[in-house]
Amino acid sequence: MYVVVIGAGEVGTSIAASLASDHEVVVVDVDPDRAEQLKYELDVLTIAGDGTSSEIQTAADVGRADMVIACTDNDQTNLVACGTAKTLGGGFTIARVKSTDFLRTWQGSEGAFGVDFMVCTDLLTAENIVRVIGLPAAVDVDPFAGGLVQMAEFEIAEDSPVAGQTVSEADRFESLTFVGMFRDGEMIIPRGDTDIAVGDRAVVIGSPESVQSFATDVAPETTPDDADDIVIVGGSEIGYQTARLLEERELQPRVIEKDRDRARWLAEQLPKSVVMEHDATDAEFLTRENVDDADIVVTALGSDEQNLLVSVLVKRLGVDRVIAVVDSPDYVTVFEEIGIDIAINPRTVTAEEITRFTYESVAENIAVLENDQAEVLELELTEGCGLVGRPISEIVADSDVRFVIGAITREHQLVTPRGDTVLRPGDHVILLVESDSVSEITSMA
Amino acid sequence: MSWGVNWKASVGLLGVGIKYLALTMLVPLIVAVVYGEDIWVFLVSLAVVAALGLAVERVDPEPDLGPREALLFVSLAWLAAAAIGTVPYLLAGYGTSSTVGLQTGSFAAFTGSIVNALFESMSGFTTTGATVLGAISTDQHSHALLMWRQLTQWLGGMGIIVLMIAILPEVAVNGAQLMESEAPGPELQKLTPRIAETARALWLIYFGFTVLLAALLYALHLLGMAPNMDLYNAVAHGFTTLPTGGFSPQADSIGAFSAAVQWVVIPFMVVAGVNFALFWHVLRGEAEVMLENAEFRVYAGALAVVTAVLAVLLFRGAAPPIELGGTTQGVAGNSLRQAAFQIGSLLNSTGYATADFAQWDTHAQIFLLFAMFIGGSAGSTGGGVKIVRWIIVAKAIRRELFTSAHPDVVQPVRLSGSVVDEDAIRGIMAFTLLYVVLFALSAVFIALDTTRVGIQLSVLESISASLATIGNIGPGFGRLGPFGSYLFFPDTSKLLMIFLMWIGRLEIVPVLAVFISAVDSR
Numbered sequence: 012m013y014v015v016v017i018g019a020g021e022v023g024t025s026i027a028a029s030l031a032s033d034h035e036v037v038v039v040d041v042d043p044d045r046a047e048q049l050k051y052e053l054d055v056l057t058i059a060g061d062g063t064s065s066e067i068q069t070a071a072d073v074g075r076a077d078m079v080i081a082c083t084d085n086d087q088t089n090l091v092a093c094g095t096a097k098t099l100g101g102g103f104t105i106a107r108v109k110s111t112d113f114l115r116t117w118q119g120s121e122g123a124f125g126v127d128f129m130v131c132t133d134l135l136t137a138e139n140i141v142r143v144i145g146l147p148a149a150v151d152v153d154p155f156a157g158g159l160v161q162m163a164e165f166e167i168a169e170d171s172p173v174a175g176q177t178v179s180e181a182d183r184f185e186s187l188t189f190v191g192m193f194r195d196g197e198m199i200i201p202r203g204d205t206d207i208a209v210g211d212r213a214v215v216i217g218s219p220e221s222v223q224s225f226a227t228d229v230a231p232e233t234t235p236d237d238a239d240d241i242v243i244v245g246g247s248e249i250g251y252q253t254a255r256l257l258e259e260r261e262l263q264p265r266v267i268e269k270d271r272d273r274a275r276w277l278a279e280q281l282p283k284s285v286v287m288e289h290d291a292t293d294a295e296f297l298t299r300e301n302v303d304d305a306d307i308v309v310t311a312l313g314s315d316e317q318n319l320l321v322s323v324l325v326k327r328l329g330v331d332r333v334i335a336v337v338d339s340p341d342y343v344t345v346f347e348e349i350g351i352d353i354a355i356n357p358r359t360v361t362a363e364e365i366t367r368f369t370y371e372s373v374a375e376n377i378a379v380l381e382n383d384q385a386e387v388l389e390l391e392l393t394e395g396c397g398l399v400g401r402p403i404s405e406i407v408a409d410s411d412v413r414f415v416i417g418a419i420t421r422e423h424q425l426v427t428p429r430g431d432t433v434l435r436p437g438d439h440v441i442l443l444v445e446s447d448s449v450s451e452i453t454s455m456a
Numbered sequence: 457m458s459w460g461v462n463w464k465a466s467v468g469l470l471g472v473g474i475k476y477l478a479l480t481m482l483v484p485l486i487v488a489v490v491y492g493e494d495i496w497v498f499l500v501s502l503a504v505v506a507a508l509g510l511a512v513e514r515v516d517p518e519p520d521l522g523p524r525e526a527l528l529f530v531s532l533a534w535l536a537a538a539a540i541g542t543v544p545y546l547l548a549g550y551g552t553s554s555t556v557g558l559q560t561g562s563f564a565a566f567t568g569s570i571v572n573a574l575f576e577s578m579s580g581f582t583t584t585g586a587t588v589l590g591a592i593s594t595d596q597h598s599h600a601l602l603m604w605r606q607l608t609q610w611l612g613g614m615g616i617i618v619l620m621i622a623i624l625p626e627v628a629v630n631g632a633q634l635m636e637s638e639a640p641g642p643e644l645q646k647l648t649p650r651i652a653e654t655a656r657a658l659w660l661i662y663f664g665f666t667v668l669l670a671a672l673l674y675a676l677h678l679l680g681m682a683p684n685m686d687l688y689n690a691v692a693h694g695f696t697t698l699p700t701g702g703f704s705p706q707a708d709s710i711g712a713f714s715a716a717v718q719w720v721v722i723p724f725m726v727v728a729g730v731n732f733a734l735f736w737h738v739l740r741g742e743a744e745v746m747l748e749n750a751e752f753r754v755y756a757g758a759l760a761v762v763t764a765v766l767a768v769l770l771f772r773g774a775a776p777p778i779e780l781g782g783t784t785q786g787v788a789g790n791s792l793r794q795a796a797f798q799i800g801s802l803l804n805s806t807g808y809a810t811a812d813f814a815q816w817d818t819h820a821q822i823f824l825l826f827a828m829f830i831g832g833s834a835g836s837t838g839g840g841v842k843i844v845r846w847i848i849v850a851k852a853i854r855r856e857l858f859t860s861a862h863p864d865v866v867q868p869v870r871l872s873g874s875v876v877d878e879d880a881i882r883g884i885m886a887f888t889l890l891y892v893v894l895f896a897l898s899a900v901f902i903a904l905d906t907t908r909v910g911i912q913l914s915v916l917e918s919i920s921a922s923l924a925t926i927g928n929i930g931p932g933f934g935r936l937g938p939f940g941s942y943l944f945f946p947d948t949s950k951l952l953m954i955f956l957m958w959i960g961r962l963e964i965v966p967v968l969a970v971f972i973s974a975v976d977s978r
Contacts, residue, residue: 267864278866279875287864300864 013037015076015101017062017092018083019045021340022107022132024053025362026080031055037071041083063091065099073101080365082107090124097125105365109133109248118157118423130364134158136357137252140334143353144241144307145223145260148230150212153378154219155389155441156420161222162190162378162387162441165229167211173229179203184224186427187217190415190443191385198384198445200413214380216387216417216441218425223260237263240305244291244321245312246270246277249336249357253309258283267291267302291321294328303328311336322351383446387417390456394436397455404430412451414444461973466529468516469627473533473620475509477540478502483607484544487688488600494548498600501543508540519626524973526633527966530617534581534958537616541577541608542570548601549573555590555943571947571954578954580608581616582961583837585702585807585930586953588943592707599688602705606695612961613699613837614662614732622655631655647736661735662698662837669724670694673717681716689713697721700728700838702807702930709938710797711810718793718810722800729755729804731835750872751833751844758843759803762827766820767795774820775811784811798824804832805839807930807938814937821916821933828920828929839928839960841891845884847871852881890964891926898922898956902949909946921945925953926960 012034016027019040027049030036036055040046043059050057060067062083073079079096081089086108093104106126108114114131117123135158142152142161151164167174173181178201182189192199193212199205207213215225226234235241241257243250246268257264258281265285268274274288289296291312297303308325310318315338322335337343337354346354367377378387392399398406403416419426420439426432434440444452485498521529542556546569549557556573559565572588579586594602611619621631631651647654673690676682685693689705696703706712710721727735734752737745746752773785775794784791794811801808802824813824830846832838851869859865868875899922906913913921913934920932921942931938942950959967 274866275868279868282870282873285862286866287862288866289864296864300862 012077013072013075014078014080015039015068015071015073015096017079017081018089018107019049019057020082020084021358022082022362022365023080024049025340025359026082026365027053027055029362029366037076039067039071063088063095065095068092068095068099068101073099077102078105078368079103080105080107082361082365086110086113090126093127094125103127103368105130105368107132107361107365111248111252121422128368130361132357132361133248134252135360135364136249136336136355137256139355139360140249140253140309140311140336141219141256141260143334143355144235144257144309145262146226146234148226148233151378151380152222153387155216155387155418156425156439157423159218159420159423159425160216160389160418160441161219162214162216162417162443163222163226164212164214164380165226167207167209167213168230169209170232171209171229172231173207173213174209176207177203178205178207181207181213181225181228182215184217184221186418186425187215187221187225188415188417188428190214190216190387190417191380193380193384196384198413200415214385214387214443216443217427218418219256220260235262235306237261239307240265240301241307241309242267242302242305242325243309243311244325245310245318245336246273246286247311247313247336250309250311251277251280253311254281254284265300265302265305292317292324294324297325297328303330305330307332307334309334309336315339315342319346322346323349326350379446380443385443385445386449387441387443388449388452390440390442390453392434392436392438392440392456396436398434398440399436399438400433402431402433403428406434410455412444412448414442414448414452416440416442461524461528461970462520462522463525463528464516465519465521466525466532468513468519469521469529470532470536471509471511471513471515472519472624472626473509473616474512474536474540475506476620476624477537477611477616478506478509480607480611481505481544481604484600484604487603488598491599493598493600497544497548497598498604501547504543505540521633523633524970526636527973528970530634530962531958531967531970533617534962537581537608537612538574538578538954538958541580541604542573544601544604545573545576546570548598553590554597555588568947571950572943575942575950575954576605577608578957579930580605580701580703581612582928582957583609583612583696583699583701583805583839584925584928584957584960585609585696586924586932586936586942586957587703587930588941588950590941590943592705594705599705603688603692603695605703606692606701606705609699609701609703610666610695613701613728614659618655619659621652622659625652628652628655647733657736658732661732661739665724665727666694666698669697669720672720676714676716676720682714685713685717693721697724697806697808698728698837700725700804700806700832700836700928702801704808707939709810710808715793718797721808722793722796725797725800725804725806725808726759728806729832729836729838731833732837733835748872750847754847755833755843758830759799762803762823763792763795763799766799766823767791769820769823770795770816774817775813776815799827802929802931803827803830804836805927805929807924809931809938812937812939814931814933814935814940818916825916825920825923825933828923828927831927841888841927844871845888848876848881848884849888852885887964890968894956894959894964895922895926898926898952901952902945905946905949905952911944911946921949921953922956925956928957928960 014034015037016023017039019038027036027038031054038055039058039062046057046059058071073096079101081092089106093106096104105128107130117129138158146152149163153162178189189201191214192201241264243264243266254264254266263283267287269290278286308330310321312318318335322333326333332352334353335346335351337356340356343354343356416428418441419428481498481502488495545556546558556576559569575588617634620627670690673685677685692705734746770784771791775784797810831840831842834842834844855867899919902921903918917934924932
């Protein structure tokens with residue numbers, strides 16, 4: 012592939028680095044020194060100049076590009092760069108944005124701003140944090156369809172209430188599908204009457220909320236519920252999005268924010284959370300409000316230094332799990348070494364998300380399960396492909412491939428698949444398939 | 457005397473209002489013609505009022521109102537409406553034994569008759585329903601005069617100014633400010649971009665319900681289920697149910713009619729206490745707006761709970777054995793009907809009655825007093841503090857208690873899911889406090905004033921006199937019961953009650969704001 016990366020910050024550099032070995036990569040950056048430096052660090056071509064100008068984009072031969080990735084630190088720059096690239100006939104465009112506002116606009120109309128795929132750093136980070144908080148019992152969790160759908164794999168523990176139930180008893184959630192089970196290393200396609208035994212690994216696909224509810228059923232001890240105290244320190248965009256997503260999962264976090272106006276805004280936006288206006292580095296305040304008894308603390312303040320200070324402070328006060336947002340990738344290991352349970356770097360998360368797109372496959376998104384026995388794929392259906400226009404039950408009956416459709420998204424809405432659901436072109440289908448049959452499935456899409 | 461207000465503009469616009477108010481006297485005039493009664497009373501009244509309007513209009517032919525002028529105009533308009541409303545009472549009763557007729561025997565009799573007429577008229581326009589009319593019957597008064605009394609309540613119900621905005625383009629220009637001052641409830645809900653269309657929509661809904669009720673009542677008569685509910689009575693009660701008024705041309709109020717009539721009136725009284733804007737949403741096919749409205753839910757819930765408790769009290773024998781409308785002790789049907797009717801009538805400030813609840817035992821009476829305090833919904837025609845204010849006050853107090861234990865917590869007050877502005881909360885707290893203070897001071901004043909002239913008033917009577925007038929409810933307890941009268945009060949108390957009805961209808965703020973700005977500018 013020929014890939015043009017606009018913006019050579021941490022995100023851009025890390026994307027370019029992971030692509031450089033297999034693809035032709037051109038990096039554009041406005042800073043000539045940075046461009047010069049990168050030329051030696053990575054095996055890529057660099058161009059110095061404004062990535063939004065058609066002159067520079069023409070110099071980067073965007074018209075020939077299979078993919079254009081705009082990942083500067085500025086939302087508007089990224090959107091304009093994608094728009095320019097589309098005008099010049101550049102291939103698939105990916106924009107990195109911080110504002111969830113742009114994301115909503117883009118979700119509202121496919122291809123808005125000339126962007127084919129949009130990655131919202133803060134939201135993505137928040138989704139990551141919420142996955143870590145919400146599903147500690149899961150062996151594996153992966154988001155699909157831009158976060159609308161989640162795949163999770165759970166190991167059924169001895170004390171799990173689900174053990175001994177049949178699949179139809181356990182799967183009591185409207186928007187959840189039981190797609191597969193692994194028993195003694197063998198994959199089973201579950202039927203309604205399949206029994207769930209201790210030690211089984213169950214794979215479910217559904218809305219993040221229903222996966223969360225299912226996790227509560229599978230592992231009531233470890234999965235947080237509304238009795239658990241989750242404290243988010245810092246009402247930054249990441250902190251806000253994290254609280255919002257937790258609220259969607261029926262959890263009631265507490266948010267600490269120092270700025271009066273921001274605290275008021277947060278309190279208005281987050282009806283189920285408790286917002287406190289105070290400096291979180293005040294140990295006396297933390298004890299007074301029993302933050303030391305919290306089950307989980309997330310630090311999402313403006314700077315790494317503050318996050319480090321608060322993380323260490325609450326860890327010393329006796330908090331079980333501390334999750335820190337770390338802006339600089341270099342500090343991630345430092346945080347984890349001094350005892351912070353999980354350090355999440357927004358730029359790494361973004362770079363990973365964008366890199367996933369560059370896999371050369373019809374499948375947009377892949378998760379590999381159980382030593383590559385099975386894969387969960389997200390396919391975008393094209394006009395006239397083998398899966399379109401027929402009810403799912405018919406497709407399954409006609410095919411000798413073992414696969415289960417877990418979820419469908421249609422125009423950014425989740426559709427729960429049933430036997431009589433008819434697939435349409437443009438639908439995104441998230442399905443589980445045996446690894447041997449992946450090529451057969453992708454050839455049908 | 458400038459008062460910091462361009463009073464000429466307010467008065468000029470007032471002239472326009474008075475001019476058109478004269479036209480409403482055509483309704484009783486037609487009644488007089490139909491019943492072959494004296495038409496001169498209303499012809500003269502119409503001419504006098506129209507002439508007055510045309511004269512006052514000339515103070516400022518091109519009125520342009522700012523916020524202060526709007527407040528002054530609204531306050532004056534209601535005072536003027538009440539003053540104009542007295543003209544037919546005074547003229548018709550002149551030289552007769554009517555308590556509201558003009559008396560010229562002595563100076564005391566002269567002022568007394570004017571105070572009485574003003575009381576009756578203010579009670580009408582503010583939809584209070586308290587009366588000083590000695591004998592309520594068509595033997596004593598003409599059909600036309602009693603219909604005028606009903607009509608004043610209907611005009612006052614949805615608001616005379618809202619009506620003016622709906623039909624008069626010269627008023628509609630300043631409509632939003634005017635409506636804000638008059639509409640019951642803490643904030644103005646604009647349903648359409650144009651204020652005149654909003655006003656028209658509200659009046660059409662109001663008109664529609666009125667016609668529906670009158671038609672249903674008359675249908676009952678034609679079906680033989682309500683022998684004395686003739687066309688006159690059907691229209692008369694249509695006029696006073698929807699505005700939560702409570703006047704009736706019958707001395708026994710709705711108690712004079714059959715149980716079927718009472719059952720029909722109950723849902724319409726309930727409707728009158730609902731925010732009319734919600735019906736507008738229902739008509740547009742958005743019924744969920746109504747069902748999700750926090751105030752509507754509390755209103756419906758309060759009605760159901762209070763009615764159920766009262767029905768039990770009545771079933772167990774809270775009312776005297778021989779009771780108008782049927783014995784309730786041990787009779788479930790009657791208990792439920794009486795409870796539903798009295799609560800439907802008092803909770804949202806209508807003031808009809810089918811039983812003399814002043815005769816009930818103290819448990820039931822105190823319970824009714826509590827119901828009177830609740831009031832209707834914002835944007836309804838009901839009086840009182842309004843349910844939405846109580847909800848917000850309760851939530852704000854709960855927040856205060858919570859934040860005193862957790863001083864760092866930031867917690868907005870929410871209503872139906874949306875955040876209530878802090879300024880609005882402050883305004884609502886101030887209003888509620890002012891309301892309670894005025895109510896309490898007035899109760900004390902009334903008790904002392906009656907003692908001064910040698911009338912012994914019970915605590916319940918003086919409390920209910922104050923509450924029934926400031927809340928625009930009407931009937932109180934004891935001698936002020938639904939079949940009693942306010943006639944025996946001294947003129948000073950009556951004047952205070954007139955004031956209470958006035959500021960109660962305008963929700964205190966416009967009137968007091970005018971006074972404050974007058975004092976401040978000196």
